[in-house]
Amino acid sequence: MKIKRWVIAAPDEACVRTLQRDGGFPPLAAAVLAARGVTSCAQAETYLSCDPKGLNDPFALPDMAVAVETIRDSVSRGERITVFGDYDVDGVTATCMLTHYLRSVGADCAYYIPNRLSEGYGLSRAALEQLWQDGTRLIITVDAGITALDEIAAARALGMRVVVTDHHECHDALPDAEAIVDYKRPGSEYPFRHLAGVGVAFKLISALSGDAEEMLARYADLAALGTVADVMPIVGENRIIVATGLERMARTKNLGLEMLLRESGMKTKRLTSSTISFVLAPRINAAGRMGRAELAAELFLTDDPVRAQALAAELCEQNKKRQSEENHILEQALTRLRKEYNPAEDRVIVLSGENWHHGVIGIVCSRLCDRYGCPVILIALDGDTGKGSGRSVKGFNLFDALSSCEDLLRRYGGHELAAGLTVDREKIEELRARLSEYASEHVTIADLQPQLQIDCEVDPSWISEQAIKGLSLLEPFGQQNAEPVFCMRGMTVEDITPISSDRHVRVTLTKDGKRFSAMLFGTGLGGCGFAQGNSVDAAFHLELNEFRGRATVQLTLCDVQLSECEHLADQRLLNLYNTYMQDGPLSAAEARVLLPSRAELVAVWRHVSCRAEDGRLSVPDGALSRRIAWESRRDINIGKLLVCLDVFSESQLISYHFKEGLINITLKPYEGKADISGSVVLATLQSMAG
Known part of the structure; x- marks a missing residue:
């Protein structure tokens, strides 16, 4: 793993005092706000607001009025409407939300989620022909469709109307649909630029119903799931959606979601954005990755408690299978990279493999991207073609990089940090060379050194149970409102204990006579860059570990480096x-x-x-x-x-x-x-x- 460069903010002490005195913020929370440029109580109120009244007018989105008119017309005619979604959490929650709403207003509404393994991402002609034969006359895409020019043209040729709702980047040409609701369209003036696919679907039902706050109360739990899982910035409208969603999730009326919380052991626990990221999203995603996305969709739409419980259990089982496949691919990739990867020269990693499960390679991409600090593309080979998934790092636009190789690809799509592609086997080596050349022209090795943003350096005396509780004011955490990271220098490593078969370690650190229990996840003894007795600088999140009714302070380590x-x-x-x-x-x-x-x-x-x-x-x-x-x-x-x-x-x-x-x-x-x-x-x- 590359050594991280720490970027430590220096909160203005006068601003910290102002936020404490005039805003009543606890010391650590005030320090974090000041470190992030929030220097007044008015700014803090805006930054932290979760008031539903802060939602933007849905009709400010491009083509929203046309989309609403088209859908209402189809409902009034009694036409079959099909919501065409995607197999990830964002796509599944958007599909279920819109399907449930349309059914609630009397629409004849079905849904279609393509099989990731046999159909791949997005609309296909075969699926469209089947939908036409089944009676569909209006297709509404969610989290998909913005680049499906040929497929939407084919749908229109069959006699179907199409409304596109999406949040992905647009190509130069737009599909010939009745309406295209995507804030990334050229000329769009929508004030918030970070909605997930489920966020755009939420704006559509808000426009259809005319009551955004009522729709938020009804669907915020699903909207929060998709927004956090798709790693959208938790600011502005997304902060409102996620904060409301987490609150509603604890007492959700969605039977399937309640059963999933029970099955994953989270029903009685405090729910946070991390619950979504690390507990719920992997289980929902597993269904799509293993070619069973319909399980997740049915879970969120069923009103049968027995069926909901069975589906939730099946999602957990699919997640275990996904983990096994993921570890298999990761080990193969790491073995090759130990021999092939040169960190002094290589700016991008492109690997292909036989019998790789292409529903899982995206997760492995993310892990390798974190480990090596550079863009990674993995391609699962099947016959003469390969289906690939890519993840990138800040500063390298993966979508633009793939666009520069458009002539080599059968299809591709995505955004700056994540993308998918299909490529002929014989063109993979040229793709690797072209991407490497593109990377050498657009980023330096120094640009790819991972950075760790640290909110402030703290003194041992600042850390207490009360201080940590005060940080909850900043929740929900996520992109652009990350969980605070603190650091202390010159800590002494008193003890290191491997746990979970040496997959993680528990570290006891001391400074100024104060002892801290710390966890370093994902690293065994063999990966530690320090030993007992060493002086280290530690960067960490602050948490309260509750065990048998007793709460204790715990440091969750982000990085540990030897002291000067x-x-x-x-x-x-x-x-x-x-x-x-x-x-x-x-x-x-x-x-x-x-x-x-x-x-x-x-x-x-x-x-x-x-x-x-x-x-x-x-x-x-x-x-x-x-x-x-x-x-x-x-x-x-x-x-x-x-x-x-x-x-x-x-x-x-x-x-x-x-x-x-x-x-x-x-x-x-x-x-x-x-x-x-x-x-x-x-x-x-x-x-x-x-």
């Missing part, structure tokens, strides 16, 4: 090592600092040989010596470590090199017992040490 004193100590030892390697003079005392004992050589060899996967080991350069020292309880500094590696390299047991802050070690095959008796490196140091 540790780097200075390493640099002194590296300077000493470099002097030795350049045949410079060393005193006996200096030589002894670098000279490993036999037991220390054994400890290093045991660690390297046991931890190497497929004969390879890559570890942060400042971490390996600390980790071995901690495990072996021996004084193994970075200078001694490098001498040990040189001894093993000289003896043809390993090769090693440095790259992007990592020590990369490769084991060499040997027979019999490892023999270092002829090491010149060791003999020379021993003679210097006397």
